Amino acid sequence: MSTTATSPVQGESQPDKSRRPAESAKPVTWKLPVTLAVLATVAFIFFGLLGPQVNAKFGVSSGGDFFQLPAIDVPAFLSGIVLSLILLGLAGYALVLKAKKNQRPPRWLPAVFTVVFVVAFLIWVVGGARTPSISLAGLIAGSVTLAVPIVFGSLSGVLCERAGVVNIAIEGQLLGGAFTAALVASLTHNPYLGLLAAAVAGALVSMVLALFAIKYVVNQIIVGVVLNVLVSGLTGFLFSTVMQSDPEKYNSPGELPIIDIPVLSGIPVIGPILFKQSVVGYLMYVAVIVIWIGLFKTKWGLRVRAVGEHPQAADTLGIKVNATRFWNVTLGGAVAGIGGSFFTLVAIDSFTKEISGGRGFIALAAMILGRWNPIGAFFAALLFGFADNLQSIVTIIGTPVPSQFMAMLPYVVTVFAVAGLVGRSRPPAADGIPYIKG
Amino acid sequence: MSENTEPRPAAAPDPDRLPAAQATAVEPEPLEDDEAFVTSLDTAGGAHQPSAVPVSTQSGSLPGAPEEESVLRMIFTGNGIVTILAVVLALILGGLLIAMTDKVVGTTAGYLFARPSDFLTAVWSAATSSYVALFQGAVFNPRGAGVAGQFAPLMETLTIATPLITAGLGVALAFRAGLFNIGAQGQIIMAGILASWVGFALHLPMGLHLLLVLVAGVIGGAVWGGIVGVLKARTGAHEVIVTIMFNYIALYFLRYLLDTDLFQRPGADTPISPILDPSAAYPLLFGSQYRLHLGFLLAIAATVFVSWLLNRSTLGFEFRAIGANPKAALTAGINVSRATILVMTIAGGLAGLAGVAQVAGTEKVLTDGVAATYGFDAITVALLGRSSPWGTFAAGVLFGAFRAGAVQMQIQTGTPIDIVLVVQSLIVLFIAAPPLVRAIFGLNPRKKKAATAGKTKQAATTGGAA
Numbered sequence: 001m002s003t004t005a006t007s008p009v010q011g012e013s014q015p016d017k018s019r020r021p022a023e024s025a026k027p028v029t030w031k032l033p034v035t036l037a038v039l040a041t042v043a044f045i046f047f048g049l050l051g052p053q054v055n056a057k058f059g060v061s062s063g064g065d066f067f068q069l070p071a072i073d074v075p076a077f078l079s080g081i082v083l084s085l086i087l088l089g090l091a092g093y094a095l096v097l098k099a100k101k102n103q104r105p106p107r108w109l110p111a112v113f114t115v116v117f118v119v120a121f122l123i124w125v126v127g128g129a130r131t132p133s134i135s136l137a138g139l140i141a142g143s144v145t146l147a148v149p150i151v152f153g154s155l156s157g158v159l160c161e162r163a164g165v166v167n168i169a170i171e172g173q174l175l176g177g178a179f180t181a182a183l184v185a186s187l188t189h190n191p192y193l194g195l196l197a198a199a200v201a202g203a204l205v206s207m208v209l210a211l212f213a214i215k216y217v218v219n220q221i222i223v224g225v226v227l228n229v230l231v232s233g234l235t236g237f238l239f240s241t242v243m244q245s246d247p248e249k250y251n252s253p254g255e256l257p258i259i260d261i262p263v264l265s266g267i268p269v270i271g272p273i274l275f276k277q278s279v280v281g282y283l284m285y286v287a288v289i290v291i292w293i294g295l296f297k298t299k300w301g302l303r304v305r306a307v308g309e310h311p312q313a314a315d316t317l318g319i320k321v322n323a324t325r326f327w328n329v330t331l332g333g334a335v336a337g338i339g340g341s342f343f344t345l346v347a348i349d350s351f352t353k354e355i356s357g358g359r360g361f362i363a364l365a366a367m368i369l370g371r372w373n374p375i376g377a378f379f380a381a382l383l384f385g386f387a388d389n390l391q392s393i394v395t396i397i398g399t400p401v402p403s404q405f406m407a408m409l410p411y412v413v414t415v416f417a418v419a420g421l422v423g424r425s426r427p428p429a430a431d432g433i434p435y436i437k438g
Numbered sequence: 439m440s441e442n443t444e445p446r447p448a449a450a451p452d453p454d455r456l457p458a459a460q461a462t463a464v465e466p467e468p469l470e471d472d473e474a475f476v477t478s479l480d481t482a483g484g485a486h487q488p489s490a491v492p493v494s495t496q497s498g499s500l501p502g503a504p505e506e507e508s509v510l511r512m513i514f515t516g517n518g519i520v521t522i523l524a525v526v527l528a529l530i531l532g533g534l535l536i537a538m539t540d541k542v543v544g545t546t547a548g549y550l551f552a553r554p555s556d557f558l559t560a561v562w563s564a565a566t567s568s569y570v571a572l573f574q575g576a577v578f579n580p581r582g583a584g585v586a587g588q589f590a591p592l593m594e595t596l597t598i599a600t601p602l603i604t605a606g607l608g609v610a611l612a613f614r615a616g617l618f619n620i621g622a623q624g625q626i627i628m629a630g631i632l633a634s635w636v637g638f639a640l641h642l643p644m645g646l647h648l649l650l651v652l653v654a655g656v657i658g659g660a661v662w663g664g665i666v667g668v669l670k671a672r673t674g675a676h677e678v679i680v681t682i683m684f685n686y687i688a689l690y691f692l693r694y695l696l697d698t699d700l701f702q703r704p705g706a707d708t709p710i711s712p713i714l715d716p717s718a719a720y721p722l723l724f725g726s727q728y729r730l731h732l733g734f735l736l737a738i739a740a741t742v743f744v745s746w747l748l749n750r751s752t753l754g755f756e757f758r759a760i761g762a763n764p765k766a767a768l769t770a771g772i773n774v775s776r777a778t779i780l781v782m783t784i785a786g787g788l789a790g791l792a793g794v795a796q797v798a799g800t801e802k803v804l805t806d807g808v809a810a811t812y813g814f815d816a817i818t819v820a821l822l823g824r825s826s827p828w829g830t831f832a833a834g835v836l837f838g839a840f841r842a843g844a845v846q847m848q849i850q851t852g853t854p855i856d857i858v859l860v861v862q863s864l865i866v867l868f869i870a871a872p873p874l875v876r877a878i879f880g881l882n883p884r885k886k887k888a889a890t891a892g893k894t895k896q897a898a899t900t901g902g903a904a
């Protein structure tokens with residue numbers, strides 16, 4: 001239990017180190033290469049040597065595609081060996097780089113490693129199933145669907161934390177958005193108004209966060225945690241009293257229509273996920289791109305990041321730190337609120353208690369895994385959606401891995417990520433620290 | 439600038455120095471007694487000015503302050519009032535929410551201008567009848583059979599308070615060391631898993647069996663918490679994220695176990711474990727008519743232990759020093775990594791005690807709802823208790839009363855239990871922002887005083903967790 005002060009990792013292991021900006025100067029560690037090597041070895045043993053001796057079948061086309069591709073038959077054992085050898089190669093490359101040149105592996109390496117690992121894992125799981133056949137198109141489309149609220153939630157997190165306010169209240173924002181969307185859409189019989197109301201509700205939750213965090217300088221994590229409880233209580237209470245009293249009137253929002261872009265939506269695999277979505281789905285892609293461009297290519301984004309990294313410097317240059325933070329947090333809430341509307345306007349056409357089911361916390365994890373970057377967060381959220389979807393499919397086709405472990409996977413990956421074992425993730429320097437002028 | 443805004447636990451109130459009786463003697467009577475109750479929480483916050491000198495180096499009690507006087511001072515200093523007002527405000531808002539959704543109120547609102555008195559009466563009766571039912575379900579039920587029946591609600595309150603107190607202590611202890619332990623939920627689950635397995639799989643003599651159950655549970659929670667401490671100390675991983683993730687990992691692990699032959703009750707097709715042996719269960723304190731069990735006494739013991747640990751031991755001093763300023767603590771020669779790991783281990787062990795209370799006390803079986811929402815409620819309990827041991831104890835009893843009473847309230851008046859969540863979270867929000875409460879009640883007496891009170895209050899509430 002006691003720490004050995006002489007351990008080599010001790011150097012960069014003091015608590016709160018992750019909060020310091022100077023981290024890029026720290027020496028390259030063995031953590032990442034070693035972790036990759038361990039994972040690759042595990043893959044080689046389980047996916048390769050112990051892999052199932054059957055063909056895993058992946059359906060690529062769905063019924064509506066305008067041209068059909070044949071299903072892919074993959075020999076599970078052979079592909080397991082090949083893919084895990086690639087993984088070993090990548091890990092070896094990282095080890096060599098560290099040993100010979102003392103360099104960090106290139107940025108694409110962990111990403112490629114992840115993709116190959118996931119593919120090998122997928123083939124292994126499907127190959128070991130009772131019915132070794134799965135619709136790849138359905139799997140990917142389902143993953144994107146499940147990922148939508150997570151993407152919006154993590155974008156909300158990115159917007160808040162880049163400006164230096166920790167947003168633990170994503171769960172509350174999603175839930176508030178889901179509830180309000182259902183209520184307003186039911187009352188007005190217009191799901192688009194519901195969508196708008198969800199954004200407003202999310203923004204309101206966020207404004208409370210901003211008010212307490214910025215004006216009253218209350219610890220941001222406390223406010224976030226408490227807000228989650230508050231929104232959960234409020235929506236639960238109003239659901240039981242108002243919505244349950246007359247579900248026809250108060251809780252039948254109707255669905256947002258799926259907008260099918262002709263021809264393009266017929267492309268196998270990517271067609272349905274890119275061109276056959278509801279408004280919320282399209283908004284997701286727009287939001288990811290707009291927020292990325294906004295944060296990294298515009299004056300506004302530069303200011304926001306300055307406020308999140310070094311508020312004093314930003315203030316010296318005449319940027320209104322607390323106002324920037326306030327509006328950024330509010331905007332983040334609106335984004336999360338839109339994500340929340342996905343639950344009640346697209347996925348299921350009514351509200352139930354705790355409908356967000358902890359997705360806000362997964363969004364938080366996605367944001368961290370995505371390194372506080374909208375695009376990174378998007379792919380991390382996709383990964384979580386994928387794990388979520390795979391878990392439900394796995395229970396149907398029956399595999400060697402218990403579905404509960406599949407469900408656990410995103411959380412384990414996140415722990416590894418924040419522990420710095422998978423790449424490096426550093427929050428904005430002033431994240432969570434209130435700014436008091438003077 | 440971060441130094442200026444860093445909350446300091448040295449400023450946290452320290453009601454531990456209150457005579458224990460004073461904090462415990464106050465029975466939770468949500469409406470009428472809130473004043474006395476909350477004040478007892480807040481003693482030190484009002485009476486003792488925050489000091490730069492570490493609490494443990496100060497003398498044991500304030501010299502020459504008679505009890506009555508200090509109570510008065512508590513009430514009339516800003517912090518005491520704010521705490522009371524925060525609770526009152528939260529209850530009022532909760533009452534308004536109940537009234538807003540009440541059917542009679544809705545009907546009378548239709549002819550509001552014709553007969554406004556009807557409307558106001560309806561609002562009043564909707565809100566108060568719910569709170570009266572809450573009180574009857576939590577403390578004293580005049581319609582109960584005999585004295586035993588009348589006090590049954592109180593016993594139920596204490597039963598529900600038991601896991602809240604111990605888990606709350608775990609969260610509070612970590613707060614004092616500047617760590618946010620959101621992971622009580624997962625720690626309770628891991629403790630429940632180990633404790634229940636020892637309880638139903640092993641068959642041992644009386645006494646020894648229960649002891650092993652207890653040890654297993656505490657170890658389960660301690661290990662689960664300790665891993666977080668290790669990750670934090672060795673890699674700098676933020677404990678908030680790690681604990682949230684660990685909650686989910688523990689939950690899915692539990693669900694997996696309840697699906698296996700090892701844990702699932704033979705013949706059952708639902709995820710439920712066998713019933714624990716009678717020798718593994720906590721003995722009941724007042725006979726079989728109440729559910730109150732030995733766990734409550736252990737909760738009191740845990741409170742005493744944490745109080746001693748924080749205020750009288752070297753380790754506790756280190757914890758508080760780190761909570762106040764980790765860099766200074768490091769400079770002063772405190773082994774921050776070691777203390778971080780230790781505090782998370784002890785915090786996990788305390789939450790583990792809550793898990794044992796669940797499986798060996800109240801539930802007697804393991805299901806995937808073993809932790810209910812105790813782990814999350816523990817956070818609000820610790821916040822309301824200002825991260826001080828006896829404050830947490832009292833807050834745990836208050837929230838236990840809310841929980842117990844809410845069940846009765848739902849049966850009697852149809853008000854959903856969720857209102858308790860609303861009131862709880864509002865209380866914590868308001869207490870965290872004294873200037874807001876003052877502004878609402880139009881009390882901003884002297885500007886200077888308000889400003890300083892605001893600052894210390896904020897520090898007190900956060901308890902040094904950054």
